[in-house]
Amino acid sequence: MQVKILYTSLTGNTQEAVDVLSDALENIDAEVVAFDADDGIAADEFFSDGDAYVLASYTDGEGELPDGMLDLADDLADIDLNGLPVAVLGTGDTSYEYFCGAVDELEKLVQQAGGQLIAPSVKIEMAPDDAACAAIAQFAQTLVTQAQNLSEN
């Protein structure tokens, strides 16, 4: 099982969450390939050859997608994900009005593009604490189980 992760992180919180997720996935024998969205990857290239896909982002502005996710958002408007299994994770700050708004935005874009959300999204307050790490481990387990179920059907 290969899980592809596309993430963007400015101050490191989302990067940390992705590291925790990668460890959790590897602990359950999934192979992880992570891409920094700021390095630039076309959506059709990212959404190929994986068994499951994770989008991970912080939130910018007033509940908005950060710059690193804007190209992906544009691309998603033009491609058909055709039922591909996707899960979304994000970090944010509850002192803002729209906590982890980028997670909600990414969920919407994935669904509009025909992707399947296979795990409840995880919203993390800043850098992951112990509770968030446990939530990420659960997220990893759910997405691997769901992706396996889908590939068997």
Ligand SMILES: Cc1cc2nc3c(=O)[nH]c(=O)nc-3n(C[C@H](O)[C@H](O)[C@H](O)COP(=O)(O)O)c2cc1C
């Ligand atoms: C200009 C600015 C706007 C932000 N707006 C929001 C927001 O609307 N909602 C939210 O939950 N967090 C918001 N945040 C907080 C970041 O999303 C949060 O600190 C996040 O963990 C940063 O992730 P990173 O360390 O991966 O860059 C904002 C931060 C900055 C600097």
